Amino acid sequence: MITKLEALLERIDPGRTLDEAGRGMDIALNSFSVPAGPLVRWEDFQRCVLRFFRHAEQKILGMSTPFGGSDEFHWGRCLGLLMKAFGRNGEKAAFELTRTGVEGGINRVLREMARAMSEDYGKNWVETQIWNYWNSLSTAEKLSAPDEYLRQFGHLLPTELTEASAGRIRANFPQFLIEHPGLIRRLRAVARRS
Numbered sequence: 481m482i483t484k485l486e487a488l489l490e491r492i493d494p495g496r497t498l499d500e501a502g503r504g505m506d507i508a509l510n511s512f513s514v515p516a517g518p519l520v521r522w523e524d525f526q527r528c529v530l531r532f533f534r535h536a537e538q539k540i541l542g543m544s545t546p547f548g549g550s551d552e553f554h555w556g557r558c559l560g561l562l563m564k565a566f567g568r569n570g571e572k573a574a575f576e577l578t579r580t581g582v583e584g585g586i587n588r589v590l591r592e593m594a595r596a597m598s599e600d601y602g603k604n605w606v607e608t609q610i611w612n613y614w615n616s617l618s619t620a621e622k623l624s625a626p627d628e629y630l631r632q633f634g635h636l637l638p639t640e641l642t643e644a645s646a647g648r649i650r651a652n653f654p655q656f657l658i659e660h661p662g663l664i665r666r667l668r669a670v671a672r673r674s
Contacts, residue, residue: 484621485628488613488657492606494665501602504540505594508532511539514590518581525578525586526555532590533558533597540601558593561600565592606661614654626650629657636667 482490490496512535519525533554537547562570574589584591617625626649634642641649649656 483628484613484617485625488609489660491609492657492661494602494661494668497606497609498599498602498661498665501540501598501605504542504601505536505598508536508539509591509594512536512590514586518585519578522575525575528578528586529558529562529574529589529593530554532593533561536594536597540597561593561596562589564596564600565589602661603658607658610654610657614657622653626653629653633660633663636663 512532515524515528519528530551534547537543538545541547559571562574564570566573574592577583578586578589614622626646630637630642630646630649634646637649
């Protein structure tokens with residue numbers, strides 16, 4: 481019989497979460513009509529980014545129509561993604577790339593924005609699954625879950641995490657689980673290169 485932790489780890493497997501979000505973003509990028517040539521006006525850049533954001537969100541969430549809301553609301557979300565992708569003044573850096581057409585221009589901006597969206601959506605889904613799992617456990621199950629995890633994955637973890645009865649893992653187990661898909665993804669990447 482599969483345990484609650486095993487069921488959770490299956491649900492948050494990077495192939496079902498992080499990689500799936502990435503596939504959704506690939507579909508969004510490949511199905512979006514990118515304007516030809518550089519976008520030299522801020523309004524054209526902003527309109528293109530907003531259009532892509534709504535298109536990408538619709539694709540990754542599997543919605544038949546885009547999520548509602550004002551342009552101002554969605555632009556705030558776009559700014560966060562542009563800053564994540566291009567730094568503190570991300571919208572200015574992205575517009576400069578778009579305006580000049582250098583380093584891939586608008587295509588690069590949308591690709592970086594898609595990557596940031598993919599990471600956010602994948603991580604949000606994982607966190608939701610983990611907190612739903614954790615909040616459903618009894619106190620005894622919460623105390624035994626780290627033991628089960630360590631039996632299965634402890635040999636893959638750095639010794640500083642497993643020393644002293646793995647106190648750091650036990651004290652922050654839900655937060656630690658949030659990092660699990662990334663750990664598995666990195667291990668699979670190493671295995672593929674070998």
